[in-house]
Amino acid sequence: MTTDGTLAFLSVYWPEIVSIVALVLMSAFFSGSETALTAVSRSRIHTLEANGEERAGIVRQLIERRDRLIGALLIGNNLANILSSSLATSLFLGLFGNSGVALATLAMTVILVIFAEVLPKSWAISTPDRFALTTARAVKMFVAVVGPVSSFVNAIVRRILALFGINLSREVSMLSAHEELRGAVDLLHREGSVVKADRDRLGGVLDLGELELSDIMVHRMAMRAINADDPPEVVVRTILESPFTRMPLWRGSTDNIIGVVHSKDLLRALAERDAEPEHLDISKIAQKPWFVPDSTSLEAQLNAFLRRKQHFAVVVDEYGEVQGIVTLEDILEEIVGDIADEHDIDIQGVRQEADGSIVVDGNVPIRDLNRALDWHLPDEEATTIAGLVIHESMTIPEERQAFTFHDKRFIVMKREKNRITKLRIRPAEENEAGPA
Known part of the structure; x- marks a missing residue:
């Protein structure tokens, strides 16, 4: 197309082109805002609000009614996508005739996926707090206008799901506050942001209400x-x-x-x-x-x-x-963790062997062993490692008797009367499935 032809094309179709570009940008705004406000850190927003950040208070108000917020943003996103696709189809029909429908579908699919979905959502998820603060005022005004429609749509959705026995609770987390904190700390530890010692201390605080x-x-x-x-x-x-x-x-x-x-x-x-x-x-x-x-x-x-x-x-x-x-x-x-002073008797009860196995005194608490070795042995039914072996085996084992459970091989090394006093623990092999 020549320069004159391009100018003539733009002079005729510029309203449609500008409208399509504007609608794609609106769709990107709604997609990015939805992602940012969904992924935003509530604790970070609370801190910013306490420090006097006005926009943080707007974000907090928005996410307090998350279902209404997401419903309004989805309505805006879909309206922008549908209108932009309709205008593109009309434009392409005028240019290419009947084949314009297929061309418009292909072009708008590429444009919307890249510029209205992937790009804004990737941007928002990389800096959700900053993105949410930036768009907070505009989103608040839009939700104020479209919010009633969103609430009406949500009510219809809840009624339909209720027919199938699915009840959506309002803003009730499936996890308790302690579980959310524990999960966040564990995730940060896996990512390297929290060292093991700090994870164990925070976990110890959260466990106080669960232990007797x-x-x-x-x-x-x-x-x-x-x-x-x-x-x-x-x-x-x-x-x-x-x-x-x-x-x-x-x-x-x-x-x-x-x-x-x-x-x-x-x-x-x-x-x-x-x-x-x-x-x-x-x-x-x-x-x-x-x-x-x-x-x-x-x-x-x-x-x-x-x-x-x-x-x-x-x-x-x-x-x-x-x-x-x-x-x-x-x-x-x-x-x-252990608080030792110059008068404490240093009896650890855990010894690493050259072959990689662990020799453990029977009275060593399971929690201490888990914390020291980063294991996950259950401690609901027993307090000590000897108690765990007795509980799992449902018997008082003899010396040199071995058991496999929880991906570990437990070998009774010493027994005094009815008490297991020393055990050897090593990783279980695939062919070790029970007592030997």
């Missing part, structure tokens, strides 16, 4: 306590040689806890004038014990520790029998 004291307490079998009827010099030596600041005091049997002895209280008593260690009455120094149910959640117990300004509690079951002890440090360690 029975999951983390020091069991009565491992509990170190003081016999109130022992000679005073034995009591003093036991407390001073212990790595623990507080120890339970019992009389008659370990089920009869009569107090909690703090090492500082003992030192104060010994430092008093005319104090005679051989005449020391440890029961008078001991503080009153605090008994808590083993079903108490860690979140509730942490709040109780802070509220009462105490650090130590005795855990009992529904019958009042002593099950163990729990400290404020035990709960904090669920968040930040």
Whole structure:
């Protein structure tokens, strides 16, 4: 086509061409806005609004009624696409006759896919927060005009889906807030934005409401306590040689806890004038014990520790029998990991072997093993790794007996009476499908 012919063509068809270009740009605007406002970070928008960003408040208002917003944007997008396609078809019919329909369909499909869908959505998804803030005011005005139509369309859709037993709830997330946070942290960890230690700490905070004291307490079998009827010099030596600041005091049997002895209280008593260690009455120094149910959640117990300004509690079951002890440090360690000082006894209970297997003490908590090795062994039915083997095998295994479950091979290395004290764990091979 010559220059004169091009000018003549534009002079005749420029209204249609301008209209098509404008409608394609409108379609791109609606597509990009829909993507950006759907993918926008609510927490980021909340922060920007708190910092005085007016547009962030508009975005928040828009996404609060997401169904109305998306419905309005889809209406605008489809209207722009249909009108631009109709104008292009009319234009091509005038230029090419009956073959213009096919040519217009092909041309508009390419133009709309590239310039009205892929390009704006790719742009919006790369910077959703910025894109949403930029288009917020224009989208708000459009939703104010088309919003009632969108609500009417949504009502029709809900009624139709209800006929098939599908009920759409308004703005109710399928995930709880904790699950959304956990999923976001895990995803960021996989992408490399959050290191494993930070992921574990955040996960520990989120788990506090789901775990009970029975999951983390020091069991009565491992509990170190003081016999109130022992000679005073034995009591003093036991407390001073212990790595623990507080120890339970019992009389008659370990089920009869009569107090909690703090090492500082003992030192104060010994430092008093005319104090005679051989005449020391440890029961008078001991503080009153605090008994808590083993079903108490860690979140509730942490709040109780802070509220009462105490650090130590005795855990009992529904019958009042002593099950163990729990400290404020035990709960904090669920968040930040092991807290060790110069007096702690370093008993990890986990050893890496040269062949790649892991030798584990039976009393090692499953949660600690998962956290240390980034495993995903279930801890709903058992607290320790030995308890998991007994639960899965539904028996008390013999030494050298092996089991395969959860993609791991568990080999019983040592058993004392009915207790599994040492296990070897290695990745399961394909031909290992059960006990051996």
